[in-house]
Amino acid sequence: MPNIVLSRIDERLVHGQVGVQWVGFADANLIIVANDEVAGDEIQQNLMEMVIADGIGIRFWTLQKVIDTIHKAADRQKILIVAKNPTDFLTLVEGGVPISQLNVGNMHYVDGKNQIHKTVSVDEKDIQSFHALKQRGVNCTVQGVPTEPATDIFTLL
Numbered sequence: 001m002p003n004i005v006l007s008r009i010d011e012r013l014v015h016g017q018v019g020v021q022w023v024g025f026a027d028a029n030l031i032i033v034a035n036d037e038v039a040g041d042e043i044q045q046n047l048m049e050m051v052i053a054d055g056i057g058i059r060f061w062t063l064q065k066v067i068d069t070i071h072k073a074a075d076r077q078k079i080l081i082v083a084k085n086p087t088d089f090l091t092l093v094e095g096g097v098p099i100s101q102l103n104v105g106n107m108h109y110v111d112g113k114n115q116i117h118k119t120v121s122v123d124e125k126d127i128q129s130f131h132a133l134k135q136r137g138v139n140c141t142v143q144g145v146p147t148e149p150a151t152d153i154f155t156l157l
Contacts, residue, residue, distance in 0.1 A: 002071060005078045020053065090136075
């Protein structure tokens with residue numbers, strides 16, 4: 001079974017907060033960016049690689065590659081998976097990726113979304129995905145940075 005130490009929703013994917021604070025907090029040594037677009041975009045990959053500390057590995061995989069590859073992970077790999085939204089994580093869970101806890105960090109406000117927390121805005125599709133994740137046994141909590149308390153997202157929806 002892969003050693004997934006943190007699964008996080010963050011629309012920015014890897015930036016200073018994820019690449020330093022969350023990696024350190026979770027004691028991760030490998031970041032998997034689960035995003036179909038970024039998996040094929042070297043410019044975005046290079047920008048994300050610049051913010052991670054030496055000694056931390058990073059992979060840019062499509063959702064399907066995560067599903068197909070995650071069970072081949074070595075025990076020594078302490079994996080932080082980051083994706084942009086709950087629908088992507090639902091795809092991963094339905095594909096057999098063993099995720100029991102989901103950290104919700106940053107989902108930007110855009111027209112059609114409702115702000116439910118200072119850093120989290122959701123639309124109907126997001127809400128449906130969170131409920132589907134809950135039905136599959138995934139605990140979803142909002143937590144911007146490791147030093148703030150986690151809040152069950154279902155108390156906010």
